[in-house]
Each structure stands twice: as structure tokens, then as C-alpha cells.
Amino acid sequence: MPVREAAPAKVNLFLHVLGRRAEDGYHRLDSLAVFAAAADTLEAAPAAPDGAGLRLALDGPEAAALAGEDPERNLALRAARALAREAGIAAPAAALRLTKALPVASGIGGGSADAAAALRALDRLWGLGWARTPRLAAVAARLGADVPACLAARPVRMGGIGEVLAPAPPLPARLGLVLANPRLPLATPAVFAARTGAFSAPAVLPETGWREAAALARDLAALRNDLEPAAIALCPPVAEVLAALRALPGCLLARMSGSGATCFALMPDAAAAAAAVARLPSAWWRWGGGLYAAAG
Numbered sequence: 001m002p003v004r005e006a007a008p009a010k011v012n013l014f015l016h017v018l019g020r021r022a023e024d025g026y027h028r029l030d031s032l033a034v035f036a037a038a039a040d041t042l043e044a045a046p047a048a049p050d051g052a053g054l055r056l057a058l059d060g061p062e063a064a065a066l067a068g069e070d071p072e073r074n075l076a077l078r079a080a081r082a083l084a085r086e087a088g089i090a091a092p093a094a095a096l097r098l099t100k101a102l103p104v105a106s107g108i109g110g111g112s113a114d115a116a117a118a119l120r121a122l123d124r125l126w127g128l129g130w131a132r133t134p135r136l137a138a139v140a141a142r143l144g145a146d147v148p149a150c151l152a153a154r155p156v157r158m159g160g161i162g163e164v165l166a167p168a169p170p171l172p173a174r175l176g177l178v179l180a181n182p183r184l185p186l187a188t189p190a191v192f193a194a195r196t197g198a199f200s201a202p203a204v205l206p207e208t209g210w211r212e213a214a215a216l217a218r219d220l221a222a223l224r225n226d227l228e229p230a231a232i233a234l235c236p237p238v239a240e241v242l243a244a245l246r247a248l249p250g251c252l253l254a255r256m257s258g259s260g261a262t263c264f265a266l267m268p269d270a271a272a273a274a275a276a277v278a279r280l281p282s283a284w285w286r287w288g289g290g291l292y293a294a295a296g
């Protein structure tokens, strides 16, 4: 029986760049990340006896962006190999199918989400029983700084270089997100390299969280995505996306996610987000809905 896991989009509600690590130059971050119901899908099936080994097939509306790349470099397959190594499986076998709905290199962590979904799916397929254990989290951390947050797939405060996780303060029960980008990829290292100015302080968030989306938006308005100016300098249409999101009826706050170019509008609920999305230009990638709710 094939197993299926969602790989939901990570949205950074704020992202402060705190400094750089002396040892490797990686940036230290403070971020509150949530996951949208917009998602890639990763399916893992036992490989046929004649097709032993690990295989990856790609489909879906955003798969074309990865068509020219070596599948061995795909984060889903790298995650599968890393898990097999860690579990001591000498001849791992599985047929993976990745359905890409999230635009590539767009600041919503699609590749990291796919890696996390592959770990969750193969943990089930291979009967390891490592879900929610430090063992699976350690494999995730070695694959990339954002993969542990994507493995959790619930609201988290990200510290360190993104890999140190703490629970997020309680979020409003109703919350909507509109996501949009101008269909231009932005490479994360280029955006960090283009960042200028002083580093930020960590945010101070209320431990009690927020009951209403409007209260969350008010607190977020005092915070930033420190990569936004650099992303706009490299990709000026990001500013147009932000302006269009701000003009949506019901928009409580508009900001860029990650290193861009995807921006989000915080909305009172999923229905308002789904209704507003058609007002954005159809040439953009656009999505509206609620937060991802993990099973279990």
C-alpha cells in the first residue's frame, strides 16, 4: 500500500536576521513560521521486485522547474537515502512520486517540505516507528536548516540558523493566508548576500499568544522580514506583489516570506483568503486558504 504525506508551504510571519555565525558565515535568525494548507504531495510505494532501489518521479503544476535537475539532487531523494543510511537499510527500495504544487525557489521552503514529507512517508513505509522521535529530527537537521521545522509542520519559533525549534505562542483559531509571487525565482544565498544594514534584535512575543487574527497582525506589524529590502532590490516585482496584497479586502498585514519572492497577506479566516485571491493578477502564482492541520 502506498503512503501519502503532505509537504505544506512554510510561511515566515516575521524573520529577523540577528547576526552571522563566526565558524561558517551562516546567518542567525529569529522567525515565527506557520504552515499553509498549500502543499506538495509525496507518495511512497514499495518498489516492484524488478525495479529495486529508490526511484523518484515528478509531476504536478510546478514540476517543470525541476525537469532539468538530476533527481539524485532532489531533496526528497536525498532525504530517502539519508534515512536508509541512518536506519542501516543496505538496499533501500521505494518508488517515490512527488507532485509539485509549490513554486520552486520561492521562499516557502518547498524543497525542505518535500524532504520532511519523504522522511515521514518512508518512516511509515519501512515501519521504522521513528515519527516524532529525536532520531528522525536528527536526520532532518542534517538535510537542511529548515527541514526540522517542516518535519514538525506546525507553528514554530525558529532560532539558531533555523534548526533550533521552540513552540510558537498559541495562534488564533481562525486565520487565513493569501500567498502570491511574481513567478520569478530568488536564490536564498543571493538574497542574504544582498542584505545590508544593522542586524535585528530577537522579537519579544506574548507567551499567551493571540485570540484574534487582528491582534496577531498588530504585534507582527512591529516586526519585519529583514530580507525584504534585499529581495526587492534583486526582484523589484516583489514590491508590486506586496502592494497588491495590502489592497485586498480584509488584509491585516502583508509581508514577504523567507527569502522571497512569495509574499503573504494575513487574513481573518480561510474563507476571506480564498475569496480574495482571484483579485490578484492571474500571471502570478497565487493561493488562498487556511493553515495546514497535521493529522494525528
Ligand code: ATP
Pocket: 066, 069, 073, 074, 075, 076, 103, 104, 105, 106, 107, 108, 109, 110, 111, 112, 114, 115, 146, 186, 188, 258, 259, 260
Ligand atoms: P527556503 O524558503 O527554504 O529558502 P525556497 O522555497 O526558497 O526555500 P526551494 O523551493 O526549497 O526554495 O528550492 C531551492 C532549490 O532547491 C531549488 O532551486 C532546487 O534546485 C533545489 N531542490 C532540490 N529538491 C527540491 C524539491 N524537491 N523542490 C524544490 N526545489 C528543490
